[in-house]
Amino acid sequence: MSEQIVIVGFGPVAARLIDELLPAVRGGHVSLTVVGEETEAAYNRVLVADLGVGRTTADALALSDAAALIADGVDVRLGVRVRRVDRARQQVLLSDGTTAHYERLVFATGSRPVIPNLTGINPDPASPVLPAGVTALRDLRDAAVLQAAVDGGKRVVVLGGGVLGLETALAAAEEGATVTVVHNGPHPLGRNIDRGGGAVLAANLRQCGVRMAGNARSTGVEHNAPDGGFSALLLDDGSAIDGDLLVLSCGVRPRTELAEGCGLSTGTGILVDHRLRAHHEPHIFAIGDCAEVRCPDPACADCRTAKGPSGLVGPGWRQAEWLAEYLTLLATGTQEEADALAALPQEQAGVIVLKSRGMNMAVAGSNGADPWDEDALTAGAVNGRPRLQVAQWADPEHGRYVKMTTRGGVLEGLVAVGMPRTAAELVGLFERGAELPADRSLLLRLDGPDQLVGSGPADPAGTVCRCAGVSGAKIQDAVEGGCSTVADVSKATRAGTGCGGCHDNIRGLIEKHFQAAPAA
């Protein structure tokens, strides 16, 4: 008998869960229903800003194909909302009046943009109606609004210095729009980055043509455009930042109201244990942006330090993969067999890699400690736990900055601005929890020109032709013995008869000989 699984939400995380469950669906172990509020099947929200500046197409954003899923036997319901979850009857009631029974229910409802409290914007968070010229950047319709502004050469104001705001601003600026980022605090990215990194980041953003308005507290929006739309963002110092489109990028908030409505525990998100199960409800799970992993056990050390949902898609995908395996085991075997699956490891602090074609930045973990900040470095270094070490390199003139915060050689935080290879390497080391080379400067040199290998052997006794294994000395002998062309040398010594890569060097040795001869 096949197990009824209902997934609420059809975003990127739900899409991954569906893909991973498909073998069980095809095998007849699971019958799957997916309820999506939007009329499109899942698409890649991470790329909505790219779509908004016209860099990609909506077609290319697709993550799922509803028709293919239906052909595989999945019950796909698009453009429909779940009104209510009836836990007693194990069914969901949908906005089109139908119901769906479940044995396992998965919340993948994601999150919605935070609408800041500004004069001129309706603050109702559940159903925000944004005035003309003001948009968030979450779905395909938002992207269309941004694209119209960029195509029309309008001035764009981005409110919020988080990663999504910066990426939107950079992309729009690179596509020719006039963009201003308004953020509160001395530098963008707030507490994710340290002061030095933030300063270099801001400078690089300016270099890329983005105007930065820091330490700004916005109070309201002005609607003086000819069509009554947005015309300026008002700040608390009485100034205003003029523009034609305001993009709200003030973070996201998990969508938990449906879960709350059926009596599930919620914190920032829907509270789930290490098996992604809602507290005290073995039939309901939550993954992705809407889920907060924090188990009911007050003694759980992992959960004491756990942060809320990261808002990043990577952890959501890992949850989806794990849950698919777990649900498949539940559908094909016993509870005990499923529970034998190792619980999902706790997520690392999120890694932020700025998506941009013009500049490079990666940050992860906590970066607050400074190299000389003895209190911060020794805090927590008890019971044999090593102290923090901070290695730092700043070259603001050239837009480069690196900070590595390690404990026992393993990264706890990293900042890399303007150093692509270093950033890539550090992120990899951070994610794998791998130990850094004791000489940290190795990691700085990855972007240096000395990493490009030069050619030409310095040592005459060294091998000139690797293919045939011929030394410079042997070639010199041949030249002295009368060989005056590369072909002669090849014939006499076999040098240059393989890949041919050493012909210039052989020629050089011949020329050197004949130049030296008259002088002698």
Place this chain on the structure above:
Amino acid sequence: MATSADTHCPYCALQCAMTLTSQAELAPASEPGPVPVPADAATAAAPLPEAPLNVQGRDFPTNRGGLCRKGWTSASLLNHAGRITEPLLKGADGIHRPIGWDQALAMVTRAVRDTQARHGKDAVGVFGGGGLTNEKAYMLGKFARLALGTSRIDYNGRFCMSSAAAAGMRAFGVDRGLPFPLTDLDTAGTILMLGSNVAETMPPFVQHLQGARDAGGLIVVDPRRSATAKFTADGGGLHLQPLPGTDLTLLLGLSHVIIHEGLADDQFIAARTSGYEAVVRSVNAFWPERVQSITGVPAELIRETARRLADGARKGGSYILTGRGVEQHVDGTDTATAAINLSLLLGLPGSRRSGYGTLTGQGNGQGGREHGQKADQLPGYRKITDPAARAHMAGVWGVPESLIPGPGLPAVQLLKSLGQPDGVRCLLVHASNIAVASPDANAVIAGLRSLDFLVVCDFFLSETAAEANLILPVLQWAEEEGTLTNLEGRVLRRRRAIQPPAGARSELWIMARLAEALEAPSTYSEDPETVFEELRLASAGGLADYSGIDYAMLDRGEEAYWPYPAGSTGTPRLFLDNFAHADGKAVMTPVAPRRRRTPAANPHPAAKTMTLITGRLLEHYQSGAQTRRVSELLATQPEAKVQLHPASAAAMGITDGALVSVANERGEVLCRAELSTAIRPDTVFLPFHFPEIESANRLTEAATDPISGMPEFKFNKVWVRAAAPGDPQPTGTQHSVLQTTEAS
């Protein structure tokens, strides 16, 4: 009077053309000549004789007269003191002693009959090699299935080409390594090479990269700064250094950029491919910054690589080439598929100036995978499960179709079955040194020792031959006639230049005699040309159709690229009009990285867990059974050295040249350290040419790709530490080989 023969190098799939000149005149091929050296090593203490042949590079489109050190020195093995020139039987004391051919053949016949009487037909197995000529590879498949009646035949090409082959079949409907002549690369503006170190493995190939280097368009993907990667320096192109095991993700990231930056060839995709939409969805989640986090390759380099490929496709031409580095993984087929998908998005295959190809490794790695050595295959690249293919072969062989066994086991499974109750109990090994070249080599050696009877055909006492109950001495390349199919799918003639030793025999002769003794149905000629004529008939109508090729046209120097049906002029470039699927379209299959098994925990507190990658050195070929016996090559690379980053080495107190232990749950290697910044600090590299305590394959896992059966050679976790005083020293049989050859 001197005789000379135009032939090709005995080693890799580039099959460099060479001319061999001998001072002696050739006798007719059927009469083996005098033994050039005494077989008994004890009396071989004379000064090393001069090579009996002079080797010269010959102008040919692939090598343009070039040879590498391996080719230049190849003739020295013909009269090597360690050459086996008589059948050798292992005594109860473990020592091999000469016996006569009649006795040897009778013993094989009896062993086969006894084993099959007690354990069934499939208890006799055959392990072939990608170095066998087309004629021998074809005959080995026929011999196994008809004379031995076993389904248990596979070959070492399973360790090389199987993933690329499976991916090529899936996408294009046919697998020819390079579906275009190698010289097509000369004019390309962009060449992306993934996991292939041609500067070491086939140096004369590098000439064909010069155009791309001049255009700044050589892009090499390798976790090491290999000799090939160094060619990208000084404006030659780009070097992408992904973490080992992340090639698939990198390729998905490249495809992502192609799609999202509008660089795809939409017209080509619509007209000539299917499956595009699913691939779009599958690469959507791999945007460059995410791929950077997984692979360690900066997002900007990913974008630039994608743009250069697209730019090249519009201008001079773009090629994507894969090698073992990306294919020898448990997801090797999917990785090769991802490379093919990328090439299809760009519209490269089927063009005259762009394309996708895989670089075949072994000398006849291409022909060797077409004519029936594979467990699931009949000649002409036919499927053994296809009723039409079986009927065709039954007709050619003149036997009832029911006599042809079904599919057998791929190499790793075949080797795992050695000595097992339902497994292979008697094994015949040809052109393969599985004791060194197989993954989890310790387990393979244990398997060989558990056999009831092991027969190895070789011309040296390889590590596998050393395990054999019976060694049958066979011919070297310069002593035989035949054909090989090079990495381009071009059929080449191998020609005889010297008398073989009196006691050595061709495998064709051996199979003919054994078939006779086993009263096998059908015919088994010992004449290569006669066998080739049969192969033509057998391959006719198959994917790899050789029916229009004969020795006479090859001897006239005509180009013969398969498929070459009778009446045609061959196919230098495949796919110009159609792909080989029924609808003529190439199939794009979405692929995704899989999670990997968690490796065993490191039990040594002093050891660091690192990633092991394996590969080749310029001086050696495959298991080194031949090249470790060439004194000039051995002098340069006498022993395995583990390549290690100086920073990691310093942390473990390892200095250059110090002894290092590299171990995991499967075995241990002890060898010297070679410190180099060309490798990542978390990765070590070992060449796999060396045996015993230096054998890299003691550490590789026999886990296999679910589609191709390819083992995991390039991504294994190892525990690395400085060797302790009590550890065994690398003894190095290769040293003793050198002493044997140079003792005076």
